Amino acid sequence: MEGIAARFYDEPMTSNIADPEPARSVAFTRMADGTRDEYQYLSGLEHEYISELPQRLVQALRRLDEGLAGYQISRYQHSLQTATRAMRDGADTEMIVAALIHDIGDDLSPENHSQVAAAIIRPYVRAEVTWVVTMHGIFQMKYYAHHIDLDPDLRDAYLDHPWFESCDNFCSRWDQESFDPDYPTEPIETFEPMLREIFSRHPFDPAVVGDADAPQAARM
Numbered sequence: 001m002e003g004i005a006a007r008f009y010d011e012p013m014t015s016n017i018a019d020p021e022p023a024r025s026v027a028f029t030r031m032a033d034g035t036r037d038e039y040q041y042l043s044g045l046e047h048e049y050i051s052e053l054p055q056r057l058v059q060a061l062r063r064l065d066e067g068l069a070g071y072q073i074s075r076y077q078h079s080l081q082t083a084t085r086a087m088r089d090g091a092d093t094e095m096i097v098a099a100l101i102h103d104i105g106d107d108l109s110p111e112n113h114s115q116v117a118a119a120i121i122r123p124y125v126r127a128e129v130t131w132v133v134t135m136h137g138i139f140q141m142k143y144y145a146h147h148i149d150l151d152p153d154l155r156d157a158y159l160d161h162p163w164f165e166s167c168d169n170f171c172s173r174w175d176q177e178s179f180d181p182d183y184p185t186e187p188i189e190t191f192e193p194m195l196r197e198i199f200s201r202h203p204f205d206p207a208v209v210g211d212a213d214a215p216q217a218a219r220m
């Protein structure tokens with residue numbers, strides 16, 4: 001990589017002087033002008049960056065410790081508690097990790113946080129898990145929407161869906177239960193190996209996500 005870099009990169013980036021080998025920048029200013037060597041170089045950097053996704057997810061979860069107020073516990077604690085209940089209920093690793101990150105979009109995308117979390121986990125888990133995370137916001141409404149004059153039964157439109165029961169289970173047993181400051185909740189360290197396992201998978205592997213989520217969907 002260094003040989004390639006020496007041919008077309010100008011100056012090292014200086015944003016991180018502690019880095020002994022700072023990344024270099026490509027020469028192009030329009031994507032269409034980039035060369036194969038440049039995109040090969042960038043692809044390598046992107047691969048490295050993606051490999052650090054589990055750590056960034058932990059950071060994003062920790063940020064949920066601040067923000068939305070009024071509940072007895074923070075969204076971060078709620079996330080840990082939801083995952084803890086899933087784990088103790090015998091859920092598999094995909095579903096436990098889904099429980100851990102299901103509200104990760106709460107800070108930046110509060111009006112459609114379910115879809116944000118689902119998009120994050122979608123390349124790495126079976127379609128059922130993605131569907132459950134996508135729909136949990138609607139299913140969860142059963143427990144509170146009537147108090148704020150919204151329809152608690154929107155979920156009924158999916159009564160015949162094959163994963164209705166799975167999402168109902170996710171919400172009734174783990175999500176809506178997990179606002180209890182006295183529940184013995186596992187720390188983030190318990191779940192970090194599971195995060196690494198799921199988010200280190202090859203993305204959009206048909207053997208994992210199923211044929212419906214084809215690899216060409218990866219950039220959509």
Ligand SMILES: [Fe+2]
Nearest residue numbers: 102103136137
């Ligand atoms: Fe949620």
Ligand SMILES: [Fe+2]
Nearest residue numbers: 078102103175
């Ligand atoms: Fe939640």
